[in-house]
Amino acid sequence: MLNLTWINWLLALAPVLTVLLLMLVFRWGGSKAGAAAWFMAVLVALLFFGAGPRLLGYAQARAVLLTLDVLYIIWMALLLFHVADEAGAIEIIGEKLPALTPDRTIQALLLSWVFVSFLQGMGGFGVPVAIVAPLLVGMGFTAVQAVVMASIGHGWAVTFGSLGTSFAALQATTGVSDRVLAPESALLLGVASLVSGAIVAYVAAGWGGLRRALPALIVLSLVMGGVQYILATNGLWTLGATGGALSGLVVGVGISRLPFYQPAEGAAPLSLMGSARASQPSLLMALAAYGILIVLALGVNLVPALDMLFNAVRVTLMFPELATSLGWITPAGPGRSLSVFGHPGAILLYTSLIAYLVYHRLGYYEDGAAGRIVAKMSKSAVKSSLGIAAMVGMATTMSHAGMTNLLARGLSESVSAGLYPVVAPFIGTLGAFMTGSNTNSNVVFGLLQLETARLLGLSVSLTLAAQTAGASLGSVFAPAKVIVGSSTVGLAGEEDQVIRQMLIYGLIPVAVIALIVWGLAQL
Structure with missing residues (x-):
């Protein structure tokens, strides 16, 4: 294994620095920056980390599987959006949502804090942002x-x-069992819920909006974080986020109807846009596509018979043990297992087809709608697909060459036991930033965090909770996910505008969690 030196650590960091430099300083788009970072990762792995052609080839093969897994979701999420948009559903949601409350901050919280979290409970990479971001644009953000x-x-x-x-x-x-991990993990993420909601309120309406929304923020974060904690600590961790966010939706609708968040008597409800369509869906029908998605996702994931039926056919490739010339070993094992009929992308495809038939039957489409839907989907998806493929290739190359592990070792070995609790969440964030995945970060750094905690005499459960909380929060501003969200609102190729703000706002919850972990470690 390569010795840990500052030079080697900086070499391992080079692909990440390439992404940041090109996107933040030179304002390159995600696809170009990702391709350059992938090339940098391959070059560094080959020249300095002992990665041979065989290892690099298998790393790219694994990356292809991961990329297909991700792109299936992205393309189908875009398909669903354009199916709804072509029917006028997005426009209607933008018009009708203020009927619940004209308060812009509460509108933003309901969609981009509560509803998006519910979608995350059921979906995977990129789906929540791909669905909700266009709705927010339709509302005037x-x-x-x-x-x-x-x-x-x-x-x-x-x-x-x-x-x-x-x-x-x-x-x-x-x-480590869920009974050990769940309490502190759920506690940290419950606190993160409040911080995330506060940032949403601030971005939506500034300090004034944040102050006005504070009662709703406190109540909703207690409800969502509390329900998630109860479910997670009682063995129902698979339903933690879904149950918490669903409870938040129910309570949030009630809060939006409170007099404090309603207009003064006689005030006209806010309308963000008008429509010249002769035949337009009602708010209920506009939301039908997303209602279908919820029903299908819950059914396939929670009904055992449907789960077995839809996930009966899976595609899995086995990979051999791979080693660099310096001794870093990637164990043999299966690559990403893809469920042919139960994949989140497949669920989105079924939803899109059903929604299209419903809207077509009700006369919401004009001639040539199907062609326009496919064309718009393709145009939106191509740039993001290239960027994601490059980012995933970079991440798998770094992981297989031992570069990712070396980065984490450098972070963990450069601080004392007293400060390591502050560092632990940022290691999780680093892994998620590079891979775009909370799951991958936990796989890559989980054991390292465990071993470091034991060596330093720290709480294993708290350190691992810090790892997954940091990875959870860090995954949302990974470049690959920023590309996904940007592509759905017309910012493909201009992701630098988004990633600048995401880095600023996204690190705030991580820093708060780091301080809380440090405080708990002192008890």
Whole structure:
């Protein structure tokens, strides 16, 4: 294994620095910056980390599987959006949502904090932002605001979202049970829920909006974080984020009807846009596509018979043990397992087809709608697809060459036991930033965090909770996910505008969690 020196550590960091430099300083788009970072990762791995052609080839093969997994979701999420948009549904939601409350901050919280977290509970990579960001633009928020709010808003729900995939990965990697991990993980993410909501309110309406929304923020964060904690600590961690956000939706609708968030008597409800359509859906029908998505996702994931039926056919490739010339070993094992009919992308495809048939039957489409839907989907998806493929290739190359591990070792070995609790969440964030995944960060760094905690005499459960909380919050501002969100609101190729703000706002919840972990470690 390569010795840890500052030179080697900086070499391992070079691909990440390449992404940041090109996107933040030179304002390159995600696809170009990602390709350059991938090339840098391959070059450094080959020249300095002992990665041979065989290892690099298998790393790219694994990256292809991961990329297909991600792109299936992205393309189908875009398809669903354009199916609804072509029918006028997005426009109607933008018009009718103020009927619940004209308060812009509460509108933003309901969509880009509560609803987006509910979608995260059921979905995976990119789906929540891909669905919610266009809705926010339809309500009159800027494209950058929309992506930032929708991304930051669901960061707290990633670990226990997607039916607890990331939490399951942490258990599998470390061998620590859910009973040990769940309490502190759920506690940290519950606090993160409040911070994330506060950032959404600030981005939506500034300090004035944040102050006005404070009662709603406190109540909703207690409800969502509390329900998630109860579910997670009682063995129902697969439903943690879904149950918490669903409770938040119910309570949030009630809060939006309170007099404090309603207009003065005689005031006209706010209308953000008008429509010249002769035949337009009602608000209920405009939301029908997303209602279908919820029903299908819950059914496939929660009904055992449907789960077995839809996930009966899976595609899995086995990979051999791989080693660099310096001794870093990637164990043999399966690559990403893809469910042919139960994949989140497949659920989105079924939803899109059903929604299209419903809207077509009701006469909401004009001639040539199907062609326009496919054309718009393709145009939106191509740039983001290239960027994501490059980012995933970079991440798998770094992981297989031992570069990712070296980065974490450098971070963990450069601080004392007293300060390590502050560093632990940022290691999780680093892993998620590079891979775009809470799950991958837990797989890559979970065991390292466990071993470091034991060596330093720290609480294993608290350190691992810090790892997954940091990864959960960090995954939402990973470049690959920023590309996804940007592509759905017309910012493909201009992701630098978003990632600048995402880095500023996204690190705030991580810093808060780091301080809380440090405080708990002193007890």
